[in-house]
Amino acid sequence: MAKSRNNLLGVGGQRKKLSRAEQQGAGSARGADRKVAEGKKQELVRKMRERAEAQAATTAAGPGEQDAQPAQS
Template sequence: MAKGRNNLLGVGGQRRKLSRADQQGSAPARAADRRASADQKQDLLRKMRERAQGAEAQD
């Protein structure tokens, strides 16, 4: 017989592992950080596109 026969951990699907921050309930702050970084990325992409269009207009 297998050693872990009586150990049925994970049989019904495994739970997602939570970080300490998520366990302590600071998930909303984390989501706000994600939004802020996404906004920064969008702003950077917009600036890069504007510069690329400006370079094309000069040529």
């Protein structure tokens, strides 16, 4: 038998405490923050894709141009 049978802290999950505004039906600021973060993430992904496409286009456009550069050692 477990020694800490009466200690059920953390069993079954915990409810988050609601602010007064959330209790009265106003939306939480957390939801708005998540939307802003999602927008920033989408913008970052879009920029990264554009950079990758531009880099792929430059390397595919001129493989002979890379030979013209002096070799560094």
